[in-house]
Amino acid sequence: MFGELDPLLLSQLRLAVMSYLVVTREAEFNVLKEKTGSTAGNLSVQIAKLQEAGYISVEKTFRNNYPLTICRITAAGVQAFESFFEDLKGYLEPDEKSPELD
Amino acid sequence: MFGELDPLLLSQLRLAVMSYLVVTREAEFNVLKEKTGSTAGNLSVQIAKLQEAGYISVEKTFRNNYPLTICRITAAGVQAFESFFEDLKGYLEPDEKSPELD
């Protein structure tokens, strides 16, 4: 089951990040950390994966001499997010094919 | 005594930094930290003072996603460093005026 769902979004934290960004479009690392309640290390890793997939872009700068990381959702990210939920709907409203039970 | 000496160079750590930079011209934060044996916090503060005085320029970037701080000595810095030692010589070879002893 869940065979078709985008594995990159099938993760609590990554999905939370994407859900937030799909609305706000962009957010600072710290904000994402607070909103998702994740640890910095974990968030850093998951952000890197979303970036690698092209779902978000990441800008690293400095603010008041401290490192500042800003994340923005990309068109591909929005697309992937929407597809994810359409795929999900497929599970909620099953068609003629009955799902295989193992 | 020591009335004329540049107060910005009359500091163990700042002088050590300048002494190193006057030879190498530029150095990374970490290298300065090792060479001077200082703590990161202290070095950060003293670098800021040298920069404020225009004796060094500071570039902040990222290397392998980690913050990287590069310090470079400026012409004014070289000038100040040389003047400092000329002033010092004045104390080693006193002229006709005898120093005031308090």
Added chain:
DNA sequence: CAAATTTACTTTATAATATAAAGTAGTTTG
């Protein structure tokens, strides 16, 4: 001149992210 301030330097703690290592869990394989 001794006490009280002030000033400056240093250390220590904490902030903002990143990577690496270690722990956990779920899944696949033999």
Added chain:
DNA sequence: CAAACTACTTTATATTATAAAGTAAATTTG
């Protein structure tokens, strides 16, 4: 089912920065 692999999470440590606290030296004050 035990062994191995995956993936996610937490924890420790890496880079620097600022703020707070400690120390010391110099200067003002009474």
